Amino acid sequence: MIRAITSKKASNLPDTPEEWKGRIDYVDLDGRLAAMASRPEMAGLAVAIVENGELRFVGTYGVLDRTDGSPVTPASIFRWASVSKTVTGALAANLASEAAIDLEQPVSSWKSSLRLPGGAETRLTFAQLLAQQTGLTKNAYDEKLEEGENPADLRARLFAAPLQCLPGTCHTYQNIAFDDASEILAQAAKRPFADAVSERLFLPLGMTSATYGMAGLTGAKQWARPHNGAQVRTLRDAYWRVPAAAGVNSNIVDFARWMQAMMGQQAKVLPESTLRITHMPRVATQNLYGGALRQANSDASYGLGWRNFTYDGHRLAGHSGAVDGYRATMIFEPATRTGAVVMWNSNWGRPFRIPFAVMDSYYGKADSQWLDFSDLPPLASTPDAEQ
Template identity: 50%
Template structure:
């Protein structure tokens, strides 16, 4: 599974543009949408095992419900323009401002072939954003005394073998902060070819090292998913059951599931796309659920972001969040190909969680990319303001939009990070070049 890229996009057909510009006005026409969502003021005296599902509230899907410092009407128009690009299909967005859910909107379609409009009920894949769940869950179980982050991996008798038997000394903390010493994305190709993750993990012992274990950050999926084996040895249940019982159910994330069946079994789910074409579903990365197995609606992803902001201490106490979010090692700036990457400084990686500064402000989150799906969650822990986005294409443009969002949130002058005109011009130039080449070949 590659790191999120930034492919070229171009204008969509008129039907897509019309849907994008309309946003969710089509989608919640039946009136106020009642949906579980946590209030900004948490109930601190509940245990995570018994925290009730919050009462339903009206989601801010209409302009009259958009309140805050951010100009949400301008934000909505910008997102509509983004979704009208050729590389896009559907997009769901939610904003939390000052800890309060302030904006929920859907754009485009769930499928290029007779698809429904994307709305607050549409289920997408999280892809690698799922790593934040594994990291937070491990920190939570460590706080509960079920394991120690300092325990060597060999203690758990997993299928992972590292070069020079480094699993004998490498800790759980090092595994989740991507410090295995393996080459980046080691044997992802074997996973995509259908091999059993347990078999692949055993074979990792024979690969050349990128660095001494614990000394550098090299992003992994197959190795990272070893955490599911580790947790199962202490909880005595499957990883997805532990996630549901300890996190999703207490948070009221009723749409959140782990595995392909949870996606395709949803009443309203987004199909994967590339450049307007529907792609076949791929199960490969669902077989490493700790790395990339989660699905949900945009609202439940916003619930997860609120919990990461510290608004649900009954489920994720401050010490657990600090453990999960605190960077253990420096990394290259994420979104390295995007224009706004030059504004990113001090990038680091915690337990399945990235952090960096953007124009002087600390930002926390993660993104994800699998075939036909992308995802991102980024928030400022100081202001408790952030954005989550889920979309069903390989497009990279929404990653750029995060920078525009934070510029608006911080009251900074507008910077055209999306650069949609340039994107469209490049797309048209490519199309003209292709037509000329076809004409030459025909002659």
């Protein structure tokens, strides 16, 4: 069945094919998304599309758990993984707009656990921390976090970690160091980090399913189990313990609400001035993703927990994330307020292509190949199909 919130006929979209040309073909996308979810590499998939600022489509496919076949629904809770960094950047900008924090003050101005080589925490600004400019080698000490070590202890030991560049001079992606923001922002807000996010952002935006921590996922009535192909993975709390970097859970509708807020659709909560602070490019980065997607984007940069890049002549923005058994992405075009949020409970990387297929559909690009699976082994025929 079609999972569009509003069909073309029921909405205020143009009625004639000529007027409709260049707009998103939800019927075609729905079929392709269902085909993707049927792949053996997948378990469940949730997709929401915002077109011209309006939530037009929510699609849910596949299962929450391959062992019992429970279906994904719009109420199902998934993990945002590193898309959580966009929330941290927004909270920092929100507090900066109230003069509760100075983004240009060094990290050492606050009582936090981060220690960098050569005492660089006394020079690295909070804005540079959020823009991933610590200089540390990529994902420093993540393996120790996954082994169960305390993130604050790890931050205190980063002074001995190798550098990729001098702090403040390049982009080097981090989780443990980035989560120093949870300590700093809690002090600025005068309440625990997760509470500050909920009070200032999630609840005012109506994001009632959005939570931090493992209990926020597993305590939900419907939650997606992590998968690697057909295997259900053991749930681990490692990256929930760095909440500013990777702590958020929600359903797909609330994920779409967050994207709309990032588009400027909720100015009472996140005014344009605050979003400008969050989204402003601060450091150049490598192109995003890998393979064909890496070749298709250019001019990439990072803001406060935020990515910007160019695809097919269009300036796009957002973030993506991955932890074991879960993936998530939020990509949109600020100029048209059009884009997609996607969450899935498997380690397969192909669904990262979905927002690009959405943008191709919006612009009527006939040769879009992002949701073409002809390069993959064909699915095994079912007994019904053989009859």
